Amino acid sequence: MKTISINNKKLAYTVHGSGAPVMLLHGFAEDHEVWANQVAVLEKNYTVIIPDLPGSGGSDKLDEISMETMAETVKSILENEKIGQAVVIGHSMGGYIALAFAEKYPQFLKGLGLFHSTAFPDTEEKKETRRKGIEFIKKNGAYLFIKQTTPNLFTENYKLKNSDKVVTFIEHLKDFEAESLIAYYYAMIARPDRTLVLKNFSKPVLLIIGKNDIAVPYKDSLALSHLSSTTYVTILEHSAHMGMMEEISKSNEALESYLQGIFK
Template sequence: MTIHYEVSGKGYPVVFLHGYGETHKIWNHYRERLSDKYKVITPDLPGFGKSDSLPYELSLDMVANSIYDCLKRLNVSECIIMGHSLGGYVTLEIAKRFPNIVSHIGLIHSTALADSDEKKEGREKSIEFIQKHGVAKFIESFVPMLFDDSHRDKLKDTIQSIVDEGSKIPEKTLTDYMLAMRDRSDSLDFIKEFEGSILFVYGEKDSSIPVALSKSQIKYMKHPYLKNLPRTGHMGMFEEEEEVFQAISKFIEVTHK
């Protein structure tokens, strides 16, 4: 299978993984701006964008394997990995399964906690909606709600671009990943033991991951770098792009000596 990716720059490798219903394009501005100092790699997760779907039953550990294989083909022996939402879950899986390749991680509007019963029920309802109404209608309703309403008007072109890309995603990809997220394991024990630094970016207005849930994990991290975004939902890399860029840039600079 083929994993599509974009790569820019030279130097220490930094990998950015996109979230659910997205493609590598959400990280384009970050790749462009960081590529003067680092080798920045932005893959499409299997089934998203231009990447092939997995040829077997989808699980987050299998997704992690596919991204690891892609990095090995690029001769990456060590890197920092950052993931948005679903991309954060995959980041955690890669760090668990292949600790030698991951020096530090970034969780951008993501969580080390497994789904609650309520969250699992919500995922199952989303699957039913996708199967009944189709991909386009789901993406059109799903994407805008990731942004806090205070940002939706000024970012309407960005939102529409994400919707346009997301509407091309195969139905099976969306439903399979929804199941994989529902069934993923808890990673709290892992972050308690992880010796690297963790950039943890969270939004006070995030309806997908409530702020109390985000804050509850911080005490388990050995070396946390925190970025709290008071006016932001689930898409801080757009809602507060400059703040998030500076947090990421400083994190890489401080942790990569």
């Protein structure tokens, strides 16, 4: 892993392959490893950069965690790698960060992707769910929270057939710090509506949508598909919120098709 320092905080990231630059941003309670199945394919034709977002994996938590401060770390990595423009694709919370980055630094983007993510703000109901999550984490810690909530991100069928993979995924995250998860939750609650960012974004947008996603509902994701002038949409019929694991081939095909369209 590579590391850079931002305000005396360590930010870790991996770089794979060579070619046109693509950055993949992981979601809440994840780290760079969530993209392992995508790296194996994309690194053959692209330079794939994957940060551990601040407070995740090998990266220190920032003093202030918001979508905007985490977007600044994206810029710092691109500058450190001397990359003028890249495609940035974010999963879930990573998509919120990609949108914050697109709002402030559209000139750095060749394309923008939302993988099980949305430009809509939290509903009041969603905010309340996150607040309950914060209270649970404060009381029970991060590991028990991840152990209880992560299985809900997969379809029942996937869990039935791949229970070992779900357990391995959860165990990999057992050292997550409660403070980071709580900070992410507050940051997600506070994030604004960024549908205008998609409307104003002049480059192609990628939407990968899980038909059975309860974290980012299918109908809400579809409502984003008409906002941009050019949108690539893939619906993963057999996925909930973790399509990069649930439907690996279809996810990779969607990413490759989009990137080929960008870098043709």
